[in-house]
Amino acid sequence: MGMAELQSIHVHPVKSLRGFSPREAVVEPWGLAGDRRWVLVDDGGKVVTQRVKPRLALAAAEPLPGGGVRLSAPGLPPLTVPVPEPGATVPVDIFGTKVEAVLATEAAHAWCGAYLEADVRLAHMDDPASRRPIDPDHALPGETVSFADGYPLLVTTQASLDALNSLIARGEHPDEGPLPMNRFRPNVVVRSTPAWAEDDWGRIAIGEVEFRVAKTCGRCVVTTTDQVTAERGREPLRTLARHRRFGSRLVFGQNLVPRSPGTIRVGDPVRVLG
Numbered sequence: 001m002g003m004a005e006l007q008s009i010h011v012h013p014v015k016s017l018r019g020f021s022p023r024e025a026v027v028e029p030w031g032l033a034g035d036r037r038w039v040l041v042d043d044g045g046k047v048v049t050q051r052v053k054p055r056l057a058l059a060a061a062e063p064l065p066g067g068g069v070r071l072s073a074p075g076l077p078p079l080t081v082p083v084p085e086p087g088a089t090v091p092v093d094i095f096g097t098k099v100e101a102v103l104a105t106e107a108a109h110a111w112c113g114a115y116l117e118a119d120v121r122l123a124h125m126d127d128p129a130s131r132r133p134i135d136p137d138h139a140l141p142g143e144t145v146s147f148a149d150g151y152p153l154l155v156t157t158q159a160s161l162d163a164l165n166s167l168i169a170r171g172e173h174p175d176e177g178p179l180p181m182n183r184f185r186p187n188v189v190v191r192s193t194p195a196w197a198e199d200d201w202g203r204i205a206i207g208e209v210e211f212r213v214a215k216t217c218g219r220c221v222v223t224t225t226d227q228v229t230a231e232r233g234r235e236p237l238r239t240l241a242r243h244r245r246f247g248s249r250l251v252f253g254q255n256l257v258p259r260s261p262g263t264i265r266v267g268d269p270v271r272v273l274g
Contacts, residue, residue, distance in 0.1 A: 007191040014061035031152035151255035163195035207268035218249035
């Protein structure tokens with residue numbers, strides 16, 4: 001693959017909120033340290049994401065030492081939320097799977113509810129090593145994941161985004177492009193590869209950390225949400241449906257599972273191992 005390297009790293013402490021882009025990150029078995037350990041749930045215990053609340057794109061979560069977060073959003077004062085004390089858990093329904101989590105403070109619930117104008121609560125995954133197994137159809141024994149959609153990390157490539165934007169420019173809605181990478185909310189972005197090279201990856205190394213490529217990433221309506229304005233369009237799903245349909249799924253990116261611990265850094269070489 002030549003001189004492929006890690007272009008950027010992205011961590012989202014609260015699922016569906018804006019995250020941050022550090023220069024380096026610790027890789028844990030269930031994902032990047034601090035990534036998607038928090039989640040919003042509705043009054044029925046179901047996870048709330050940009051799928052139903054696109055306005056979440058305008059709120060941000062900044063990680064704090066010890067695992068807490070600092071929440072910010074238009075129209076509200078920032079709020080610091082500590083990691084909940086160990087205690088009773090509540091079931092969280094994430095895409096039909098029940099996962100135990102610990103609720104945050106009442107102040108956090110009130111802040112999130114005021115922003116979304118809805119009855120929501122903020123919950124924290126206290127023990128990612130045991131709470132949520134990866135889909136057994138694509139996992140090895142003992143592999144777990146945080147509140148990410150399904151797998152510890154998502155990798156995309158700059159060349160594939162460039163190719164997709166070229167297709168959008170020649171499609172039915174050229175005015176919606178070019179799209180930025182944040183539409184796809186990846187954890188790691190790789191540059192200096194051929195377009196769609198990731199389709200053929202089985203194992204990769206980023207620096208000294210190895211990853212198993214579990215499966216391609218099927219995309220949803222979140223990708224049509226402008227992460228700056230929260231407005232929805234039709235791309236990239238229209239173009240993915242024409243050019244990147246794998247069975248019933250519209251594909252962009254690959255899901256990764258770490259095979260070894262370590263730290264990854266922007267600029268690290270990326271190697272295909274199999």
